[in-house]
Amino acid sequence: MTDTLPAAAAYDKAEQLPADVRAPLRDLILALADSKRVLGLRYSDRMLGSPTLEAGIAASSMAQDEWGHARLTYALLGDLGDDPKALEHERSAGEYRGLQALDRDIEGWSGMTAAALLLDTALAAQYSALLQSRYTPVHNRVQKLLDEERFHFQYAAAWTRRIAAVPELRDGLAAELARYLPEALRWLGRDDAPGAQRLVEEGIVREPASAVRARFLAKVGPVLEETGMAEGLGVARGGDGWSMGAEPDWSGWNDAARRSGGSLDEATAARARGDLNRALLLD
Amino acid sequence: MKEPVYEVFARKTREEPLRHIGWVNAMDGDLARVYAWKTYDEQNWAEMCVIPRSAIIPVDPGESQFVTAARDDHEDEIVHSRGTGSYGGGDVAGREGR
Numbered sequence: 001m002t003d004t005l006p007a008a009a010a011y012d013k014a015e016q017l018p019a020d021v022r023a024p025l026r027d028l029i030l031a032l033a034d035s036k037r038v039l040g041l042r043y044s045d046r047m048l049g050s051p052t053l054e055a056g057i058a059a060s061s062m063a064q065d066e067w068g069h070a071r072l073t074y075a076l077l078g079d080l081g082d083d084p085k086a087l088e089h090e091r092s093a094g095e096y097r098g099l100q101a102l103d104r105d106i107e108g109w110s111g112m113t114a115a116a117l118l119l120d121t122a123l124a125a126q127y128s129a130l131l132q133s134r135y136t137p138v139h140n141r142v143q144k145l146l147d148e149e150r151f152h153f154q155y156a157a158a159w160t161r162r163i164a165a166v167p168e169l170r171d172g173l174a175a176e177l178a179r180y181l182p183e184a185l186r187w188l189g190r191d192d193a194p195g196a197q198r199l200v201e202e203g204i205v206r207e208p209a210s211a212v213r214a215r216f217l218a219k220v221g222p223v224l225e226e227t228g229m230a231e232g233l234g235v236a237r238g239g240d241g242w243s244m245g246a247e248p249d250w251s252g253w254n255d256a257a258r259r260s261g262g263s264l265d266e267a268t269a270a271r272a273r274g275d276l277n278r279a280l281l282l283d
Numbered sequence: 284m285k286e287p288v289y290e291v292f293a294r295k296t297r298e299e300p301l302r303h304i305g306w307v308n309a310m311d312g313d314l315a316r317v318y319a320w321k322t323y324d325e326q327n328w329a330e331m332c333v334i335p336r337s338a339i340i341p342v343d344p345g346e347s348q349f350v351t352a353a354r355d356d357h358e359d360e361i362v363h364s365r366g367t368g369s370y371g372g373g374d375v376a377g378r379e380g381r
Contacts, residue, residue, distance in 0.1 A: 052286070054307050054318040061321040151317045158314040 008203055011135045014079040021202050024195025025135065026080045027097075027256040028126075028205070030087070033073035034098035035123055035187075037088075037272050038264065039115070040066030042102055046112040058155055059112065065148045066120075072141055079137055089281065093269035097257045099123075101183035103264050107176065110163055114176035116156035117220055122184035124149040125216040134203040157223045164227035174232055177224070181233055186248035186260075188213045193255035217242035289315035290339065290349065291323055293331040301332065309333075 011017050017025065043063035050056035074084040099119055106115050127146060133139045163173045189196055189209040199205040207215070217235060221242035224230035230237075234245035252260035264272070274281065286308040292301040304323050309315035315333040323331070341347030 052308060054309060054314075054322060058317055058321040061324065151320055154313050155317045158311060158317070162310055 008134055010139075011204075012137075014081070014135075014137075017135065017204075018198070018202060020195075021198050021204060022080060024193075024199050024256070025204055026077060026082070027195065027258075028199065029073055029076050029080070029138075031097045031187075031258045032123065032126060033070050033077070033087070034096045035102065035119075036066045036070035036073060038096070038098040038102040038268065039119060039123070040064070040070060041268065041271055042106045042115065043112070046106055046109065050112075051109055055159070058151075062116070062120075062152055062155065065152070069145050069148075072145065076137055076141065089273045089278065091269070091273065093264045093266045096264040096269060096272065097259065098264060099183065099187050100259045100262055101180055101187075103262055103268075108172070109159075110169060110173040111176045111179075113156060113159040113163055114173065114180050116152055117160050117223065118177065118180040118184040120149070120152050120156065121220055122187055122216050124153070125212050125219065126188060128215070129205050129207045129212050132203075132206050138204070153219070160223055160227055160229075164229060174229055177229055177233055181235070181244075182246075182248060184216065185213055185244060186250070186253070187258055188216065189258060190250065190253070190255060195255060214241050214243075217244060286310050288336040289319065289333040290336055291319040291331065291333055293323065293326070293328045295326060296329050301330070306336070307333070 014022060014025075040063045043059055043066060047056045047059035047063060050059055071088070074087050077087060078084050099122075101115075101119060106112050124146060127142050127149075130138045131142050131146065133142075160173070163169050191197070191208040191210050193209075196205070196209060200208050218241055221230060221235050221237060224233060224235050225237065236243055236245065249260075254260065270276075287310070288306050289309055289312070290303060291305045291307060293304050294301050305319075307315055307318040307322055309318050312333065312335070315335075319331055319333045336349055339347075339349035341349050
């Protein structure tokens with residue numbers, strides 16, 4: 001018996017992973033990749049007609065960031081036995097596992113801002129839990145992605161403050177925040193989902209869902225509080241962190257898909273797949 | 284509503300001096316940082332800074348593009364640019380006649 005345990009070895013390839021970890025890891029990576037792909041599409045729909053030219057340029061860049069993150073994330077699935085190109089370009093709408101909140105278009109600039117603040121930040125929080133992963137391919141790719149996400153958060157926080165300061169726009173912003181917050185919190189999943197537990201036990205994901213959720217709330221809570229939106233959303237500062245009054249609604253929740261039903265529509269899936277440019281795809 | 288102008292400075296290596304590369308309109312410093320980073324991203328910058336135009340004190344105001352004190356309407360327009368008013372945007376700032 002020694003005083004210190006040796007550091008757990010890294011997993012350089014998926015084939016080294018315990019068998020019962022591969023499926024939940026694939027589920028997580030696919031949910032992240034699909035969410036990034038669809039979020040990028042939704043951002044791109046809002047970049048024209050933005051309040052200012054600079055805001056539109058930044059939204060365009062963020063949309064491209066999201067697609068870059070999606071591609072990087074799909075590529076990880078090659079090591080887990082998938083064909084990333086097939087995942088990107090050949091699935092039907094019903095096979096997409098993106099954030100359920102993104103099945104619908106983002107409504108207006110308040111919706112854009114709320115999605116950037118809550119959905120984008122929830123995804124970043126989940127990626128952060130992979131930053132110190134024992135699974136090296138994930139660990140190696142997350143830092144650059146999170147560096148870019150810092151700017152997405154600054155953008156979202158600043159626009160939240162801006163819109164909240166306009167009396168006739170506050171209610172609309174509050175409604176969009178209320179629409180996305182429960183979805184963001186729920187998407188981070190359940191601690192006791194068997195696959196999620198194994199990912200944490202093996203050090204693939206460094207925090208259980210509840211800890212990721214707390215970190216997400218600690219990130220967005222101050223912005224919601226500063227803008228007077230927190231109380232209406234049930235977000236409160238207390239003790240050493242932030243909390244949400246209500247538990248996520250887990251009815252119908254599928255831990256693997258991170259959804260409770262519904263589907264992306266076929267037209268959006270066609271855009272996500274790049275159907276119009278299929279003949280131009282390069283290997 | 285007028286948005287302040289932020290001047291953007293950057294350098295590609297730590298050894299070279301910061302140089303002026305452009306400007307952005309932004310309502311605060313946080314957004315100016317994001318806009319600058321996203322607008323002037325064609326280079327792999329080692330460092331980028333934004334500075335409110337109003338904070339720059341030209342040695343010779345008559346010769347400088349950076350006017351610091353909004354003493355009359357002309358200078359106010361230089362410190363605060365409407366810049367994107369023809370963009371047609373919308374649902375937030377449009378009510379203010381941009």
